[in-house]
Amino acid sequence: xxxxxxxxxxxxxxxxxxxxxxxxxxxxxxxxxxxxxxxxxxxxxxxxxxxxxxxxxxxxxxxxxxxxxxxxxxxxxxxxxxx
Numbered sequence: 001x002x003x004x005x006x007x008x009x010x011x012x013x014x015x016x017x018x019x020x021x022x023x024x025x026x027x028x029x030x031x032x033x034x035x036x037x038x039x040x041x042x043x044x045x046x047x048x049x050x051x052x053x054x055x056x057x058x059x060x061x062x063x064x065x066x067x068x069x070x071x072x073x074x075x076x077x078x079x080x081x082x083x
Contacts, residue, residue, distance in 0.1 A: 023061055030055035045072075 034040035034051035041047040048071065052064040 023059055026059040027055045
């Protein structure tokens with residue numbers, strides 16, 4: 001099981017912001033729904049994938065696999081630090 005650093009939300013949303021504001025807003029909303037409503041642990045890859053599935057249902061421009069790849073392969077924390 002891949003474990004992501006705690007508080008995956010802000011870096012993921014900031015990184016996804018590269019794809020546009022609407023995409024970032026929908027990912028943020030889905031992460032919050034998954035975490036607070038559904039009690040999904042979004043700090044692990046499976047939970048993040050589930051939350052992104054919710055986001056993809058809200059916005060067809062969201063590519064779940066691309067976001068997961070961005071999270072795992074890019075220095076997304078630098079996007080948060082730069083904001």
